[in-house]
Structure formats: C-alpha cells, structure tokens
Amino acid sequence: MVVNDxxxxxxxxxxxxxxxxxxxxxxxxxxxxxxIASSSEGEQTxxxxxxxxxxxxxxxxADVFHSVAAKYDVMNDLMxxxxxxxWKRYTIxxxxxxxxxxxxxxxxxxxxxAAKFSRIVGETGQVTLADIxxxxxxxxxxxxxxxxxxxxxxxxxxxxxxxxxPDNHFDLVTMAFGLRNVTEKxxxxxxxxxxxxxxxxxxxxxxxxxTSEALSKIYDTYSxxxxxxxxxxxxxxxxxxxxxxESIRMHPxxxxxxxxxxxxxxxQTSYTNLTGGIVALHRGFKF
Numbered sequence: 001m002v003v004n005d006x007x008x009x010x011x012x013x014x015x016x017x018x019x020x021x022x023x024x025x026x027x028x029x030x031x032x033x034x035x036i037a038s039s040s041e042g043e044q045t046x047x048x049x050x051x052x053x054x055x056x057x058x059x060x061x062a063d064v065f066h067s068v069a070a071k072y073d074v075m076n077d078l079m080x081x082x083x084x085x086x087w088k089r090y091t092i093x094x095x096x097x098x099x100x101x102x103x104x105x106x107x108x109x110x111x112x113x114a115a116k117f118s119r120i121v122g123e124t125g126q127v128t129l130a131d132i133x134x135x136x137x138x139x140x141x142x143x144x145x146x147x148x149x150x151x152x153x154x155x156x157x158x159x160x161x162x163x164x165x166p167d168n169h170f171d172l173v174t175m176a177f178g179l180r181n182v183t184e185k186x187x188x189x190x191x192x193x194x195x196x197x198x199x200x201x202x203x204x205x206x207x208x209x210x211t212s213e214a215l216s217k218i219y220d221t222y223s224x225x226x227x228x229x230x231x232x233x234x235x236x237x238x239x240x241x242x243x244x245x246e247s248i249r250m251h252p253x254x255x256x257x258x259x260x261x262x263x264x265x266x267x268q269t270s271y272t273n274l275t276g277g278i279v280a281l282h283r284g285f286k287f
Contacts, residue, residue: 107178111140160188180251208280
C-alpha cells in the first residue's frame with residue numbers, strides 16, 4: 001500500500017499535509033495478514049520459540065510492533081547502549097549510494113537509515129521508507145517530518161514478501177533488523193532481488209550468532225533476563241521484548257543467510273560481523 005507519493009509540483013507544506021491525510025485514512029485492513037501467506041492451512045512456523053500457524057504469524061508480529069512503536073527509539077538506545085547507531089553508520093558507509101539514486105529502506109521503522117540516505121541522494125534522488133507495520137510507519141513519518149525531510153522521501157506500507165514496486169527500480173535496498181520477523185525469508189529476498197536494478201545491492205543488517213562461546217553466554221543472559229525487564233520498566237511491555245530476544249535466536253546464522261541470498265540470485269555475497277557477531281551486515285549484488 002502506497003502511503004505517500006512525491007508530488008513535484010506541490011510545496012513542502014502541502015506534501016506534509018497530504019502525507020498526514022493519507023496516513024490517517026489507513027484503515028484497520030492495512031494490518032491484516034496478506035494473502036501471500038502459505039496456502040497450506042495449519043502449516044507451522046516459529047514466533048519466537050513458539051510454533052504458530054504461518055497465517056497467524058504476520059498479525060502476531062504486527063501486534064508486537066504496534067506495542068513497541070512509541071518507545072522504539074528509546075529502547076534501541078537502551079538495549080544496545082547506543083551501539084546500534086554505529087552499526088547503522090557502518091551500513092550507510094557500506095552502501096556506495098550516490099546523489100540521484102533510488103533507495104528502498106525496507107522494514108525502515110522510525111527512519112534512521114532513511115534520514116541519512118535522503119541527504120545523500122539529494123533532490124534528484126528518492127528514498128522510500130517501507131514498513132509492514134502502520135504504527136512504526138506513523139512514528140517514522142512524524143520523526144522525519146519534524147526533521148524537515150519531505151521532498152525526496154516517500155512512505156509505503158508494504159509486505160517484504162511481495163513488494164509493490166516495479167522490476168529493476170532501486171539502486172539500493174537496505175533492511176535493518178527486520179528480516180528475522182518475516183515469515184518466509186526466501187520470498188522476501190526474492191522480492192528484493194526483483195525490484196533491484198542490475199548492478200544494485202542489498203544490505204541486510206541483522207542480529208546474528210556471536211563468534212565466541214563466552215560472548216554467546218553473556219548475550220543470552222542479557223537477552224532473556226535483563227531485556228524483558230527493561231521492556232517492562234520503559235515500555236510497560238515485557239512480552240514483546242521477550243519475543244524480540246527469542247526471534248534473534250531463531251534467525252539464520254551468518255552462513256545460512258548468505259546461502260539463502262545466493263539461492264535467490266544474489267552474487268558477490270559477503271558478510272561482516274559487528275560487535276563479535278552479535279550483529280552482521282550481509283551484502284549481495286544483482287547483476
């Protein structure tokens with residue numbers, strides 16, 4: 001669902017008003033599970049450590065992010081001690097993006113990457129901030145509008161498994177901390193591959209598997225004992241942050257994700273471990 005299209009003939013103020021109007025008109029249907037869910041009723045997938053029906057997972061993940069959206073930025077800073085900003089800075093520095101190019105910030109949430117890319121591509125470029133979750137998209141819209149970023153930024157509510165964009169459209173697609181929440185990750189990677197231009201690249205920044213056993217044990221203690229308590233204290237929501245910790249453990253490790261990217265067509269794939277493998281940045285090109 002396209003939430004906002006750039007109108008080059010409108011003023012910045014008019015663009016902002018139009019965007020607000022369109023966002024406010026989104027109905028509850030926007031967050032219904034999409035029809036691309038598995039055609040086999042009763043087929044199971046994981047929701048954190050739980051097994052759930054594939055057709056239910058999308059709405060369950062949506063509920064999590066509806067709950068955490070308002071405190072998302074605050075909790076990111078607390079959970080990572082601010083290090084998430086360095087991970088995102090590294091992603092931007094690895095993008096190779098230039099003025100005039102088109103960027104899709106998928107699962108873009110509150111817009112940290114989109115804000116930076118908007119400045120890099122300039123008035124001749126375009127950044128699309130896409131997220132499946134309406135609440136996250138609203139928080140991102142308000143944040144970036146308050147920053148004065150209007151003219152080259154579009155907002156789209158979209159499912160990563162079936163992106164509503166033309167083939168060969170974007171020079172760069174980024175997905176930061178969103179792929180682990182997708183039900184069919186291979187479908188999302190294939191959809192991203194389709195919308196990238198030949199020569200375009202994908203950057204996936206995601207929690208991954210620590211490279212040392214000692215770090216892994218420390219990380220588990222933090223994730224399953226401290227993180228839910230922080231969620232309860234700051235966001236009055238321990239269950240959502242319990243799910244987030246579990247979803248990280250269920251996400252494919254570095255090698256598995258790289259192989260998944262290769263299977264859908266990406267070439268020159270690689271990854272870089274950050275903070276001891278707690279996070280990894282995966283790269284892949286479409287040729």
